[in-house]
Amino acid sequence: MAAPQLQVNAGKSILIRIAELRAWLFLILLIVFFESWARAAYGMSFIVNLYNIQSITVFATVPLMLALGQTFVIISAGIDLSLGFVMGLSSVVAAHMANIAAAQLGLGPFPAMMFGILAGIVVTFIPGLVNGWLIAYLRVPPFIGTLGMYGVARGSAYLAGGGMTVAVNNEWYSVIGNSRPFGIPVLVMIAVVAIIIMHYLLSQTRFGQHTYALGASKAAASRAGINIKMLTMRIYLLSGLTAGLAGALYTGRFSAGAPQAGEPLLLDSIAAVVIGGASLFGGSGTIWGTVAGALVIAVIQYGLVFIDVEPFWQFIAVGTVIIISVLVDQAQRRFIGGRQVE
């Protein structure tokens, strides 16, 4: 009997790489488009402009935080709809607790801010753990479980904020939110650190590897001896924590905690992950893809304002990119197969 061969056409592997990089290609195309427009219409550059670069990256930071956690959830074949209001809850708590720490505990501005940020992040353990527990142990579908948590977190955020925005009077929050040492916004520095940590977790650890396996086949992961319940708990916990960080950063950026801070960002976070190449069926996606996806959305939103187009076009443009992205994903699966992400 002839030796069976495992062969995958080498030419295809180049196509696969291109398909994987599609979010970065989108990004380049968009930048080229806005650059040409800016030069033709205003005789100035769009991208060779420090202010624009700072604005776009700062603009991308908070939705990216949500999208980083969402990437793990989506790779595991789940979805976290509660992220937006978990972020709002964290934002309100971070503002409140910093105020309390300064006024009642007599802490200085910096420790008061750290206290606030920590409290905002710690509070997200609760929705993260409850989401994970519902999905892993009580077998509630992720869409339903996190939709329930969406409501619970929303109500809690408004209750914690007394129904409104909580102003915070702390100069260190604005340092985090708005200062730009050497032209690099502090928010962007924090985002870069978060990206590196999340990339490491997803691509280099067993936790990340098992997340991919879980998304591809629960049965395979479970029969390989992976504790899929504990893994699911950890994934939703991580997702809640990134929302917590996003909320604290939001409080810094606007010097206020807002319950509705993350409401419009939830769908942006899912969009960033999908544009970045993840499949909503689970099993695929990367942190670099998600970063590109978040930048694509930010460039569209900022660019359209920059070239003075009515803001409603943003929705149409982002929506179109999502659809194109999913079509490319399907074509890739159908015609050229995939490649294991690393």
Added chain:
Amino acid sequence: MSERQPILSVRNVSKHFGGVQALDKVSFDVFPGEVVALAGDNGAGKSTVIKAISGVYPYEDGDIFLDGKRIAFATPQEARDNGIETIYQDLALADNLSIGANIFLGREPMKRLFGILPAIDRKRMAEAAKETMKRLDFHVDRLDAPVAAFSGGQRQAVAIGRAMYWNARLVIMDEPTAALGVPEQRKVIALIQSLKAEGKGIIFISHNLRDIFEVADRIVVFRRGENAGERTPGTVSADEIVRLMVGK
């Protein structure tokens, strides 16, 4: 053959589910380098007995010995840790992962990045994958391809490779050829021969009598949870096996 110690020895094992006697004093042995086919109609007890062996559920009466030691595993993981690997019909592979990642799933080798950060050692996984697939006479040119890119027979080879890499003593294969086309079925038969050549014990469950006759050293026939007979392929006709299965 009687001089050698069997890898697996099933002695008078019984099990019921409510009022249904699923297994009634079933016995058989598996020796090293031997393929034992379990034959029987649906509900004859083939699946129940392999699940009792592999720790999916407990058995009530009787004994199961692995290398002479009595076993009663509480979980499939425990059975696997003791050298019993079960290859399921649906293969239980993560389609999005490479061969190496599948072989090592749940037991990934680690290295240190920059001397400190623990990280999965993908190079070691790829090398082990290449080595293992070579033992099965599969030559892999792209170790980073996800197993979804491969055919049914090739995926079967990955599942078998996993059992082989972890030095399973006993490999249980539940309908390994059922979902495959004819050429692929041939490949799987060849894979079973290579497992045999490595001295593993193999339990082979199939509805396909042709496959059973081609690969089995002994055929153990079950009927309604009982031993209905044991035959050697060279000395028995397919008709007789069917008669034993249906009890006429």
